[in-house]
Amino acid sequence: MNSLRYDLHAHSTMSDGLLSPTELVKHAVRQRVNVLALTDHDTTEGVEEALLAANALGVIVVPGVEVSVTWNRRTIHIVGLNIDPHNGELQQGLAVLRRFRDWRAEEIGCRLEKAGIPGALQAAKRYAGGASIGRVHFARFLIEQDYAADMRAVFKSFLVKNKPGHVSGKWASLEQAVGWIRAAGGQAVIAHPARYRLSATQLRRLIGEFIESGGEGFEVVSGTHSHNDCCTMAMHAQRSSLVASCGSDYHGPGNPRIELGKVSPFPSGCTPIWESPRWRLYDSARGGYPLQSDLERWPRG
Numbered sequence: 373m374n375s376l377r378y379d380l381h382a383h384s385t386m387s388d389g390l391l392s393p394t395e396l397v398k399h400a401v402r403q404r405v406n407v408l409a410l411t412d413h414d415t416t417e418g419v420e421e422a423l424l425a426a427n428a429l430g431v432i433v434v435p436g437v438e439v440s441v442t443w444n445r446r447t448i449h450i451v452g453l454n455i456d457p458h459n460g461e462l463q464q465g466l467a468v469l470r471r472f473r474d475w476r477a478e479e480i481g482c483r484l485e486k487a488g489i490p491g492a493l494q495a496a497k498r499y500a501g502g503a504s505i506g507r508v509h510f511a512r513f514l515i516e517q518d519y520a521a522d523m524r525a526v527f528k529s530f531l532v533k534n535k536p537g538h539v540s541g542k543w544a545s546l547e548q549a550v551g552w553i554r555a556a557g558g559q560a561v562i563a564h565p566a567r568y569r570l571s572a573t574q575l576r577r578l579i580g581e582f583i584e585s586g587g588e589g590f591e592v593v594s595g596t597h598s599h600n601d602c603c604t605m606a607m608h609a610q611r612s613s614l615v616a617s618c619g620s621d622y623h624g625p626g627n628p629r630i631e632l633g634k635v636s637p638f639p640s641g642c643t644p645i646w647e648s649p650r651w652r653l654y655d656s657a658r659g660g661y662p663l664q665s666d667l668e669r670w671p672r673g
């Protein structure tokens with residue numbers, strides 16, 4: 373019987389979240405989350421700090437990442453869990469994606485400028501505070517300047533396809549993303565699969581290619597899924613024998629719908645990823661993976 377509370381998808385200030393890794397771990401304690409994965413966009417920069425905070429506060433932190441992927445001209449996200457943050461292949465891959473982010477930020481800034489909105493790049497840099505810039509940082513500026521009322525509105529009017537601040541993604545391939553995660557000893561999970569608005573046929577194709585590349589998990593439960601989405605995604609996971617993951621996709625306070633640790637139980641028939649044979653918690657103290665039998669003593673030992 374495993375009664376731990378898992379939240380396997382959350383962001384910090386190292387990407388587009390609002391809490392530092394330490395603040396995020398402290399918030400996990402408040403939310404009674406026992407196992408928290410830090411999954412920033414295209415970076416593992418915050419993992420070390422989160423592991424340190426976790427050791428002090430009795431939370432188990434799973435080193436993670438959310439890799440941006442271009443698949444069939446769409447952007448999809450692949451979460452890597454229990455990755456070794458020191459793995460060279462993973463880090464080289466992520467560095468390429470961050471270079472694209474830097475280039476894209478300049479491009480978004482130019483396009484907004486042409487659309488009559490000056491100063492967006494400088495402001496986005498300020499909001500990112502040294503982290504690599506995401507669309508959310510532009511969104512915060514546009515909201516602050518009253519170009520839109522909230523996140524949803526600002527994306528819809530400025531940052532998606534056919535809008536002034538849109539730049540097409542040129543991210544990793546699905547094979548690359550899963551390959552980097554596996555090279556780093558981790559397990560790959562398709563993040564928030566219901567968000568992509570794929571037809572059942574397209575989703576089956578995505579899952580097929582994902583499994584062929586070595587992917588294992590499916591984020592059946594996400595803070596961004598409706599109850600209905602969860603049930604549909606549970607069915608897809610079971611049909612393809614993917615293990616199920618759950619995560620809030622927390623980005624910080626301010627979004628009442630998405631709270632850290634607020635993840636509903638899996639629909640029946642799902643196998644949780646933490647019960648899969650390859651689930652191995654990364655042991656920061658030893659810089660490696662503990663044996664399953666060590667886990668009772670960890671992370672205190």
Ligand code: AMP
Nearest residue numbers: 388413440505506507508523524527528
């Ligand atoms: P990026 O990786 O920089 O292109 O930004 C992707 C991030 O933008 C996602 O992880 C969300 O945090 C946010 N995002 C994307 N679409 C929306 C939306 N429609 N409403 C609010 N936030 C969004």
Ligand code: MN
Nearest residue numbers: 383388413508
């Ligand atoms: Mn985000």
Ligand code: MN
Nearest residue numbers: 438449563564
């Ligand atoms: Mn995502």
Ligand code: MN
Nearest residue numbers: 381383438621
């Ligand atoms: Mn996310």
